[in-house]
Amino acid sequence: MLCSFTSSLFAWGFYYAYGVFFSDLQTAFQANRAEISIVSSICICTIFVAGLFYGWILDRIGPRLPLGLSGITICIGLFIASRAGNLWQLYLSLGFLVGFGISSTAIIFTATLARWFVKRRGFVIGVQSAGVGAGMMTIAPLSQYLLINHGWRNTFVIYGIVCLVVFSIAAYFIRGDPSEKGLLPYGVIPDDTDTATKITSSSPHTTQDVTIKQALKSRELWLIMGIKMVLSLVMFMVNTHLVNFAKDSGMAATSAAMLMTIVGGVSIASKIEAGHLADKLGSRSIVIACGAIMAALMFYFASPIGAKLLPVSAVIYGIAYGGSFIILNIIVTETYGLKQLGKLLAFVNLTSAVGSLIGPWLGGYIFDSTGSYSIAFMVTAVCGIAAIILAIPFGKRVQKRT
DSSP, X not given: OHHHHHHHHHHHHHHHTHHHHHHHHHHHHTOOHHHHHHHHHHHHHHHHHTHHHHHHHHHHHOSHHHHHHHHHHXXXXXXXXXXXXXXXXXXXXXXXXXXHHHHHHHHHHHHHHHHHBSTTHHHHHHHHHHHHHHHHHXXXXXXXXXXXXXXXXXXXXXXXHHHHHHHHHHHHHOOSSGGGGTOOOBTOOTTOHHHHHHHHHHSTTOOOOOOHHHHHTSHHHHHHHHHHHHHHHHHHHHHHHXXXXXXXXXXXXXHHHHHHHHHHHHHHHHHHHHHHHHHHHOSHHHHHHHHHHHHHHHHHHHSTTTXXXXXXXXXXXXXXXXXXXXXXXXXXXXXXXXXXXXXXXXXXXHHHHHHHHHHHHHHHHHHHHHSSSHHHHXXXXXXXXXXXXXXXXXXXXXXXXX
């Protein structure tokens, strides 16, 4: 769990700190916001699409080699980005290479922890995902400090070296299955098949393992994918442009960067609590609540007073973001089991790629066209409502089967 938490902290922390570098990159490359936003779109889209590779290789050879490979890829990508002289070089390095490296954390750790834990699985996956929130909380202000004192090029080199070291250590210690250490998953009692079965079946949403072909025939899978797509559009548009939105309202650069720290800090508790509630209550109410909070907050951002009380808004957004981020992976695990979990998570995340590709670019394009983020926030508010609509029938079917 420590390996997954630390790796997620640095990898995703850098991604979410991208908004801190936004203005400097815009100045360095003489680009508009849409063009700089494309870097974020390519990166997050690559993260989800590359999950197909990591899901496939994880189910065959385990997590150690792909995790080490991802650390090398992130380091190379950040080093190339530090020497970039054209936008296409930034798209290739920060967008594709860094995104390919970060992608491993989105699949490997969730699938691996699901195999290690039967009891309290949702809580543990929540703790792992809290590493992403910890990264948002710490890496954004750290990036602002490094940016002021060393410039963005040297900062990229520093992060590249750190990620290489952290991922190498994680690859050395991680094991894909407890049987490799002569252990059973937590919650399974040795030499007692009946008790183990009872413990497994007592998990709130246990279902039999299914293959991708079987999952494709279920309505739940398509509802999950729809929810992930619309919520990804909301989250990655906001995460990319929140700092700029705050700066445009007159907030100082350091204070604007601290908004991501607030979001990350709040999301840590939100992810852990969402996993805990999923173990006890199921996922339907959490998805609906997160969608409702997202929609209401986006309508507020689009209003004439949307730039007021931004620290409070960051707290509210952190709650919804944290719950949304973790609960959808838990839904896949509890609905379809462990047999092909790596592949299933990667397949479902393809719809996140669509939302994450559109969201950052759309926010930048609308701002460049209108001089405001208001219309962009209206679009994301509608996406929050769509998530609620999609969650209602999904929740009923899961509860009935359970």
